[in-house]
Amino acid sequence: xxxxxxxxxxxxxxxxxxxxxxxxxxxxxxxxxxxxxxxxxxxxxxxxxxxxxxxxxxxxxxxxxxxxxxxxxxxxxxxxxxxxxxxxxxxxxxxxxxxxxxxxxxxxxxxxxxxxxxxxxxxxxxxxxxxxxxxxxxxxxxxxxxxxxxxxxxxxxxxxxxxxxxxxxxxxxxxxxxxxxxxxxxxxxxxxxxxxxxxxxxxxxxxxxxxxxxxxxxxxxxxxxxxxxxxxxxxxxxxxxxxxxxxxxxxxxxxxxxxxxxxxxxxxxxxxxxxxxxxxxxxxxxxxxxxxxxxxxxxxxxxxxxxxxxxxxxxxxxxxxxxxxxxxxxxxxxxxxxxxxxxxxxxxxxxxxxxxxxxxxxxxxxx
Amino acid sequence: xxxxxxxxxxxxxxxxxxxxxxxxxxxxxxxxxxxxxxxxxxxxxxxxxxxxxxxxxxxxxxxxxxxxxxxxxxxxxxxxxxxxxxxxxxxxxxxxxxxxxxxxxxxxxxxxxxxxxxxxxxxxxxxxxxxxxxxxxxxxxxxxxxxxxxxxxxxxxxxxxxxxxxxxxxxxxxxxxxxxxxxxxxxxxxxxxxxxxxxxxxxxxxxxxxxxxxxxxxxxxxxxxxxxxxxxxxxxxxxxxxxxxxxxxxxxxxxxxxxxxxxxxxxxxxxxxxxxxxxxxxxxxxxxxxxxxxxxxxxxxxxxxxxxxxxxxxxxxxxxxxxxxxxxxxxxxxxxxxxxxxxxxxxxxxxxxxxxxxxxxxxxxxxxxxxxxxxxxxxxxxxxxxxxxxxxxxxx
Numbered sequence: 001x002x003x004x005x006x007x008x009x010x011x012x013x014x015x016x017x018x019x020x021x022x023x024x025x026x027x028x029x030x031x032x033x034x035x036x037x038x039x040x041x042x043x044x045x046x047x048x049x050x051x052x053x054x055x056x057x058x059x060x061x062x063x064x065x066x067x068x069x070x071x072x073x074x075x076x077x078x079x080x081x082x083x084x085x086x087x088x089x090x091x092x093x094x095x096x097x098x099x100x101x102x103x104x105x106x107x108x109x110x111x112x113x114x115x116x117x118x119x120x121x122x123x124x125x126x127x128x129x130x131x132x133x134x135x136x137x138x139x140x141x142x143x144x145x146x147x148x149x150x151x152x153x154x155x156x157x158x159x160x161x162x163x164x165x166x167x168x169x170x171x172x173x174x175x176x177x178x179x180x181x182x183x184x185x186x187x188x189x190x191x192x193x194x195x196x197x198x199x200x201x202x203x204x205x206x207x208x209x210x211x212x213x214x215x216x217x218x219x220x221x222x223x224x225x226x227x228x229x230x231x232x233x234x235x236x237x238x239x240x241x242x243x244x245x246x247x248x249x250x251x252x253x254x255x256x257x258x259x260x261x262x263x264x265x266x267x268x269x270x271x272x273x274x275x276x277x278x279x280x281x282x283x284x285x286x287x288x289x290x291x292x293x294x295x296x297x298x299x300x301x302x303x304x305x306x307x308x309x310x311x312x313x314x315x316x317x318x319x320x321x322x323x324x325x326x327x328x329x330x331x332x333x334x335x336x337x338x339x340x341x342x343x344x345x346x347x348x349x350x351x352x353x354x355x356x357x358x359x360x361x362x363x364x365x366x367x
Numbered sequence: 368x369x370x371x372x373x374x375x376x377x378x379x380x381x382x383x384x385x386x387x388x389x390x391x392x393x394x395x396x397x398x399x400x401x402x403x404x405x406x407x408x409x410x411x412x413x414x415x416x417x418x419x420x421x422x423x424x425x426x427x428x429x430x431x432x433x434x435x436x437x438x439x440x441x442x443x444x445x446x447x448x449x450x451x452x453x454x455x456x457x458x459x460x461x462x463x464x465x466x467x468x469x470x471x472x473x474x475x476x477x478x479x480x481x482x483x484x485x486x487x488x489x490x491x492x493x494x495x496x497x498x499x500x501x502x503x504x505x506x507x508x509x510x511x512x513x514x515x516x517x518x519x520x521x522x523x524x525x526x527x528x529x530x531x532x533x534x535x536x537x538x539x540x541x542x543x544x545x546x547x548x549x550x551x552x553x554x555x556x557x558x559x560x561x562x563x564x565x566x567x568x569x570x571x572x573x574x575x576x577x578x579x580x581x582x583x584x585x586x587x588x589x590x591x592x593x594x595x596x597x598x599x600x601x602x603x604x605x606x607x608x609x610x611x612x613x614x615x616x617x618x619x620x621x622x623x624x625x626x627x628x629x630x631x632x633x634x635x636x637x638x639x640x641x642x643x644x645x646x647x648x649x650x651x652x653x654x655x656x657x658x659x660x661x662x663x664x665x666x667x668x669x670x671x672x673x674x675x676x677x678x679x680x681x682x683x684x685x686x687x688x689x690x691x692x693x694x695x696x697x698x699x700x701x702x703x704x705x706x707x708x709x710x711x712x713x714x715x716x717x718x719x720x721x722x723x724x725x726x727x728x729x730x731x732x733x734x735x736x737x738x739x740x741x742x743x744x745x746x747x748x749x750x751x752x753x754x755x756x757x758x759x760x761x762x763x
Binding site: 114118180 | 508511514515516561562563564566567568570571572720723724725727728731
């Protein structure tokens with residue numbers, strides 16, 4: 001059903017896919033949430049450690065998916081643990097993806113509502129985004145990936161540019177001392193930083209679309225390094241400017257960083273709208289990826305046509321997006337998603353991989 | 368075929384309506400109708416004339432003055448420009464909360480205040496003695512319109528006075544902004560503090576300085592700095608110009624400036640222009656006893672000398688002048704140390720920061736009552752000044 005030749009994506013495309021999936025809400029709040037946990041300027045170390053953990057889970061997911069040629073998780077999970085358990089797991093995954101996609105679009109509406117379109121109602125921002133997203137993914141994975149390829153370079157260039165422009169306010173003392181109170185503070189936030197790399201779960205279905213599935217490990221390596229650089233720079237610059245006492249009081253510290261300076265004499269004086277523009281594109285990217293993942297799962301578990309399932313899950317996503325009443329609800333929902341990600345993508349793939357290895361030849365024979 | 372035609376019609380209808388409703392910006396306001404606020408001043412409440420409010424809950428706590436750009440200052444009257452109109456409007460309102468005051472302004476000004484272009488924020492010393500900086504600025508830290516690049520100042524007189532000028536072609540708010548950028552010319556200016564930096568300072572519990580502005584008859588001058596208590600975020604008092612100069616030397620933050628010294632032998636004035644300055648703190652901890660030593664180094668040129676030109680500029684002369692400049696700097700530094708240690712008993716010089724970075728464990732124990740500890744800590748300083756140049760005049 002999904003394995004037409006034209007539905008294959010190249011290895012660089014896979015990297016862009018995963019990286020775009022990764023860079024989302026977290027980039028705006030990461031400096032605050034990590035400092036809240038660790039209460040130490042050492043969180044940049046935690047960001048690196050988190051990447052290592054994410055990398056390991058990514059490798060496990062790849063190793064698992066590589067066992068089953070051209071099959072997505074929704075299909076092969078049933079081969080490993082049987083119909084019932086496999087389907088249950090798949091449905092949990094679908095719920096996860098759809099909730100995440102709802103969260104992304106809700107945060108998108110919140111942030112644009114706060115910074116850009118103050119009087120625009122939430123639904124008026126969410127709906128056009130959703131319809132645009134549906135239009136895009138009804139073409140399958142290829143148009144989706146191509147869009148990501150177009151917006152990715154803009155994101156990298158603009159994001160780096162606006163981050164480095166705050167160098168005037170940067171104070172190295174805000175990042176010192178390094179490990180002044182030992183390693184414990186740095187380890188406290190490790191869950192938070194590891195969760196900011198939740199993107200490798202996409203490989204559960206993405207490997208099936210890869211032209212060269214054997215290169216998936218390479219993909220994981222590169223797709224860990226790119227977000228690592230992003231997150232590291234963000235955390236270092238934001239803490240360097242605000243200090244840890246200041247960063248914990250800001251809801252969206254990364255946006256605040258860009259509003260902290262004005263550069264006179266350039267074409268623009270202020271760059272926050274540029275940052276918001278690329279960020280909106282990245283959130284949209286994450287939204288359509290998770291939406292696609294959910295719809296694909298729905299189609300494969302219930303044996304429906306994918307273009308039909310896209311519309312079936314549409315109201316679900318919209319309703320979940322509208323459920324949180326306020327900002328605290330949204331962050332709580334985000335925490336739930338994070339915790340379920342630990343279970344779903346931290347432990348389940350590992351267990352499945354062990355089962356597959358134990359079963360050995362039996363599964364391979366099926367293919 | 369019929370079916371396709373209907374489909375096409377439906378599609379066109381949808382597109383037409385989407386364009387109708389989705390184009391343009393939902394919350395747009397024409398630029399002429401914006402009241403661009405460029406400066407804001409906070410003062411202790413003053414009785415407002417004929418602005419009676421019927422709101423019984425409202426207490427008169429503070430007066431807020433917003434400076435708005437006047438959209439058409441040179442409006443033509445019968446072909447002749449109306450003279451004497453200022454390019455800005457200052458509007459004041461009294462109340463007990465900033466946001467309510469802002470909204471109140473919308474009832475008496477045709478253009479509500481629009482704050483993304485806010486450049487400066489002046490808090491009067493008077494109000495900073497009763498209210499904390501955190502309380503006064505809370506609204507500005509929450510609001511989505513305010514940018515964190517807005518600079519914060521303290522005024523030792525009325526804050527709204529600093530937003531006034533006698534000239535008709537300058538914006539007082541921009542004037543403050545521009546003066547604060549002259550740090551490379553003098554050591555008597557504090558590095559400007561944008562709101563972005565203020566957040567951390569206010570919540571770290573450490574005391575800090577804010578640039579003080581004095582004003583009279585539409586003229587302003589940056590003079591000294593206000594000492595803000597880290598615990599209460601209230602104003603404790605001021606450092607005068609010389610003490611601020613001492614602070615700049617002490618922290619090595621100066622980007623340029625001059626030092627005036629009296630040559631003892633000839634009783635004439637000598638001016639040293641700073642090229643580079645740096646300072647470093649070293650600490651010795653012996654049990655519970657802490658001691659600091661500060662070493663200040665500077666290089667620069669002899670830029671003006673009133674000494675009888677008979678005296679040759681040789682090594683001996685340079686040595687002598689260097690020594691005298693060192694003494695002058697040492698005096699400035701001692702002055703500011705005495706003031707902060709003995710009079711205000713707060714650490715604004717960064718000793719706490721030094722401990723936090725270099726002795727984090729000691730700092731963890733001391734941070735809660737650091738200001739008290741600090742006032743008894745022995746501090747020594749040594750200054751090294753090097754004259755590397757004496758300009759393009761040579762005296763034989």
